[in-house]
Amino acid sequence: xxxxxxxxxAIFLFLFPAAFMMIVFLFYPLVRTFYKSMFYSLNNIxxxxxxxxxxxxxxxxxxxxxxIINTLIFMLASVFVQVGIGVLLAMLVDMIRAGQNFFKTVxxxxxxxxxxxxxxxxxxxYGYDGGLLNSxxxxxxxxxxxxxxxxxxxxxxxxPTVWQYVGFYFxxxxxxITKIPTTFYEAAHLEGANAYHRITKITLPLIFGDIKxxxxxxxxxxxxxxxxxxIITQGxxxxxSQVLGTYMYDITFQRRLFGYGSSIAVLIVVLGxxxxxxxxxxxxxxDITY
Amino acid sequence: xxxxxxxxxxxxxxxxxxxxxxxxYIVLSVWASTTIxxxxxxxxxxxxxxxxxxxxxxxxxxxxxPVNYLNALTKVDMGRSYMNSFIMSGSVxxxxxxxxxxxxxxxxxxxxxxxxxxxxxxxxxxxxxxxVTVVPVYEILIKLHLVDTYxxxxxxxTAGNLVFATLVLxxxxxxxxxxxxEAAILDGCNRWQIFSKIIVxxxxxxxxxxxxxxxxxxxNDLFSSLVFVSSKKVRPICVLLNEVSSQYxxxxxxxxxxxxxxxxxxxxxxxxxxxxxxxGLTAGAVKG
Numbered sequence: 001x002x003x004x005x006x007x008x009x010a011i012f013l014f015l016f017p018a019a020f021m022m023i024v025f026l027f028y029p030l031v032r033t034f035y036k037s038m039f040y041s042l043n044n045i046x047x048x049x050x051x052x053x054x055x056x057x058x059x060x061x062x063x064x065x066x067x068i069i070n071t072l073i074f075m076l077a078s079v080f081v082q083v084g085i086g087v088l089l090a091m092l093v094d095m096i097r098a099g100q101n102f103f104k105t106v107x108x109x110x111x112x113x114x115x116x117x118x119x120x121x122x123x124x125x126y127g128y129d130g131g132l133l134n135s136x137x138x139x140x141x142x143x144x145x146x147x148x149x150x151x152x153x154x155x156x157x158x159x160p161t162v163w164q165y166v167g168f169y170f171x172x173x174x175x176x177i178t179k180i181p182t183t184f185y186e187a188a189h190l191e192g193a194n195a196y197h198r199i200t201k202i203t204l205p206l207i208f209g210d211i212k213x214x215x216x217x218x219x220x221x222x223x224x225x226x227x228x229x230x231i232i233t234q235g236x237x238x239x240x241s242q243v244l245g246t247y248m249y250d251i252t253f254q255r256r257l258f259g260y261g262s263s264i265a266v267l268i269v270v271l272g273x274x275x276x277x278x279x280x281x282x283x284x285x286x287d288i289t290y
Numbered sequence: 291x292x293x294x295x296x297x298x299x300x301x302x303x304x305x306x307x308x309x310x311x312x313x314x315y316i317v318l319s320v321w322a323s324t325t326i327x328x329x330x331x332x333x334x335x336x337x338x339x340x341x342x343x344x345x346x347x348x349x350x351x352x353x354x355x356p357v358n359y360l361n362a363l364t365k366v367d368m369g370r371s372y373m374n375s376f377i378m379s380g381s382v383x384x385x386x387x388x389x390x391x392x393x394x395x396x397x398x399x400x401x402x403x404x405x406x407x408x409x410x411x412x413x414x415x416x417x418x419x420x421x422v423t424v425v426p427v428y429e430i431l432i433k434l435h436l437v438d439t440y441x442x443x444x445x446x447x448t449a450g451n452l453v454f455a456t457l458v459l460x461x462x463x464x465x466x467x468x469x470x471x472e473a474a475i476l477d478g479c480n481r482w483q484i485f486s487k488i489i490v491x492x493x494x495x496x497x498x499x500x501x502x503x504x505x506x507x508x509x510n511d512l513f514s515s516l517v518f519v520s521s522k523k524v525r526p527i528c529v530l531l532n533e534v535s536s537q538y539x540x541x542x543x544x545x546x547x548x549x550x551x552x553x554x555x556x557x558x559x560x561x562x563x564x565x566x567x568x569x570g571l572t573a574g575a576v577k578g
Contacts, residue, residue: 010481011400015408018393018452021385025449026415029426036425044429089321092314099315105564106322112560112567114510116528117552120535120545121332130344130542132331163324168571175572195310224419227512227528231535245513248421253517258425265422272417 037263054263078218086169107167119231153241176210336547358547375526379508390455398463415453442518455500462496499570
């Protein structure tokens, strides 16, 4: 009675606006980036075909290897620190009654605020004169510290990036924990399980799927890192905090090498797909359902 | 006897009190302080002159000193950026909900060839960060003479957010019962009427999620904004922040004020729509 097949005109009209926007501003540009990465093009004027020249250049570019290494360090920090703290906080909040909503509100707050604003805030923490950290040290009579040096800059941009999104993983895990039927815990209680057993034998196995999703998101998310690094260090000093996103922006829009910038963009996509594929494979195991 | 019961109650509370609970609250509060205290510090310092911040960074601002706020409005023209941000992000929200809703309706309610292709394309779309498409999009905008206009941000951001929106909305719509629509068809409703009068009202929670996140991502998107809309007349809030940090790096008071002014609207939206945001985050855990 309800004609659901056919009706091609209606399907087309409903799909067209979204499909048009996505094709013009997302999918066509994605393909075009591959094409553009084959050209030498300064200022995007009269590009010259150089085949894989940009990719060969990439292999020899020390800033690229630095960016990749930094991105990998970012990734490890996100997986272990960010997701780790998120899981820990979720379990702790689940154990208390009073104040649950307060902690939820407060933990999630940095997630919704722009990294640009928070980056500016961290600039004020790291400032040499009157920065929050140095002022704090002064209370204890400790002299001023230069916070953004070649050695420390990467850590100084990882801290805010990791800190900002802890609340996101906290919410995902907490939602998963609250979905576990209470009967499981009641049964365990009858059999004399203590808190440690409850966590390792019930909670952790049952939220493992959500932890995997979180790890996945944390890994792919690091390829999008840009704002904090750009606002706090611009990738410097001497590329010490450079990540792929900031380097791509720098090459393309400040040094205006559009072809080379495109090949870095391709590198980001390839890494993104590879990482998604391998983490999917690596983390694949029997999901426990209930 | 009353005294006795009170005493018993207190005694019971003491025996119920566990050290582990206290430790849990301490740990949770420590993390909470990392998200609250910095913002209070910034807010407090936004009322101070820069030299006051440097000399007495922890002192409570004694009196309301509007100088930083006046500077933010005049020297860096923050009001204009506010307006730009709201025009662009507002348009993105409207377009994403409209186009995303329509596409989601088609995907969730019709069977047609190419549906799996569309779903595959959406899955790929989720993995594409802005860096990847930026150069060709920039070229397209130049060809259309749209660079440094409102559309230069509205179009690419709409396209980017549509991926997430279509996925969330179509999943939600697929879960809706079909009976109402069948009844509506018998009553002589056309497709558009079914969509606007039945599907959209029933999908309100999903639309709210999509709307909120489109707004937040658009308002907070530094990368696209830097590339597409950086000139003074159209630049949004986050581009202005970037400029404040690079040009007024020593004016601590102005920087603190810029942070406060940027964060406040988001904070208000967040506190009002918090429940919706939490459920949206878990519904749409697809986008990091």
